[in-house]
Structures are given as structure tokens and as C-alpha cells.
Amino acid sequence: MIAAPFSQACENNKIPIVEQLKKIFTTTSKVLEVGSGSGQHAVFFAAQLPHLIWQPTDLTVNHYGINAWRNELPSPNLKPPLELDVSAAWPVVQVDGIFTANTLHIMSWELVKLFFQGVGKHLALQGRLVVYGPFKYQGQFTSESNAQFDLWLKAHDSARGVRNIEDVVQLAQSVGLALTSDTVMPANNQLLVFEKQQHEVR
Numbered sequence: 001m002i003a004a005p006f007s008q009a010c011e012n013n014k015i016p017i018v019e020q021l022k023k024i025f026t027t028t029s030k031v032l033e034v035g036s037g038s039g040q041h042a043v044f045f046a047a048q049l050p051h052l053i054w055q056p057t058d059l060t061v062n063h064y065g066i067n068a069w070r071n072e073l074p075s076p077n078l079k080p081p082l083e084l085d086v087s088a089a090w091p092v093v094q095v096d097g098i099f100t101a102n103t104l105h106i107m108s109w110e111l112v113k114l115f116f117q118g119v120g121k122h123l124a125l126q127g128r129l130v131v132y133g134p135f136k137y138q139g140q141f142t143s144e145s146n147a148q149f150d151l152w153l154k155a156h157d158s159a160r161g162v163r164n165i166e167d168v169v170q171l172a173q174s175v176g177l178a179l180t181s182d183t184v185m186p187a188n189n190q191l192l193v194f195e196k197q198q199h200e201v202r
């Protein structure tokens with residue numbers, strides 16, 4: 001039996017995030033999670049949101065962990081992970097919810113653009129996109145720890161980094177999404193909600 005990978009950050013943020021998701025995904029039927037990572041969020045959110053289907057995805061290399069968590073804490077509405085690399089074709093036709101946590105600062109900006117192209121293509125009209133993670137505002141970090149985190153990210157890979165919220169909102173708008181809320185979360189993170197209000201505008 002493979003041990004399920006444990007992330008302390010996921011353990012700390014899963015309750016504040018799900019409290020928001022319960023208000024955001026009230027009428028949502030299927031959520032595609034991009035970059036599920038350890039799978040800890042997927043098992044918890046699926047159990048807490050039994051009215052919807054939770055579809056975890058990530059690069060195949062991370063599927064063992066997601067499956068280990070599914071074996072430990074199965075839910076009837078939690079699907080097996082699918083391979084989703086934002087730079088390739090997405091394994092779904094359409095969903096009415098998309099969730100991603102702590103991914104936009106890991107992907108290069110080119111990959112972030114492809115992420116939003118995928119969202120524009122696969123999110124239904126009136127569907128909601130939820131993005132959780134740290135952001136800058138007009139180039140300013142919201143905390144010294146986020147500034148240090150950005151330096152640490154770039155030391156590992158210069159293409160990584162905490163994104164400017166204005167750039168992210170602009171990308172979202174280019175695929176028909178509008179920012180409907182921006183909530184301050186614990187540990188200097190934000191939870192952004194976007195709604196698909198029109199078909200892709202290019």
C-alpha cells in the first residue's frame with residue numbers, strides 16, 4: 001500500500017477554502033480541479049460537497065498520491081484522477097466549475113496563459129472558476145513572507161513567481177470571464193472567483 005503524501009499547508013487551508021466553496025459552488029454539478037497535487041484537497045472537498053462531482057487532475061506523476069488518498073478516504077462523488085497538462089488537450093468537454101490552488105505561481109506565464117485558454121474553452125457559460133493562492137497587487141506583495149516566497153520560487157525556476165492579480169484578471173477577461181470576488185484568506189493568500197459571462201473573446 002502506498003502512503004498518501006501529506007501537505008501541512010493543505011491541512012491548514014482546507015477548512016477555510018471549503019467554507020468558501022460551499023457558498024460558491026451551490027448549484028454547480030461538476031468541478032474540474034487543475035493541479036490536484038497530493039490529492040488531500042480533492043478527498044476533503046468531495047466529501048464536504050456531496051451534491052457535486054469532484055474531478056481531480058494533475059500530471060500523471062502525481063496520480064499515485066491522489067489515488068492513495070482516494071483509497072484512504074473514498075467518496076462516491078470523487079472521480080479517479082485524469083491526466084491534465086495545461087499545455088495539452090484537456091480530458092473533458094465541459095464543466096460548470098473549475099478549481100485550482102497554488103498552481104499559477106508554479107506554472108510559467110506561458111502555461112498560465114494556456115490554463116486560461118483551457119478554462120475559456122471548457123467552462124460552461126455562468127460557470128465559476130475559483131483560484132486560490134498568493135497574488136501581488138500593482139506589483140506589490142501583500143506580505144514580506146510572500147516576497148520571500150517569490151524569491152524562493154525564482155531561485156528554483158526563474159519562470160515561476162507570484163503573479164500580479166491585474167495580469168491574471170486581464171487574461172481571464174480575454175476568455176470571457178469576469179472577477180466576481182476576491183477574498184483575503186489566512187496565510188496571505190487570496191481566493192478569486194471568476195464567472196464565465198460570455199463566450200471566448202479574442
Ligand SMILES: C[S@@+](CC[C@H](N)C(=O)[O-])C[C@H]1O[C@@H](n2cnc3c(N)ncnc32)[C@H](O)[C@@H]1O
Pocket residue numbers: 007010034035036037038058059062084085086087100101102103106107111
Ligand atoms: C504547488 S502544487 C499545488 C498542489 C495543490 N493544488 C495544493 O494546493 O497543494 C502545483 C501543482 O501544479 C501542477 N502543475 C505544474 N505544471 C502543470 C501543468 N503544466 N499542467 C497542470 N498542472 C501542472 C503540479 O504537478 C502540482 O501538482
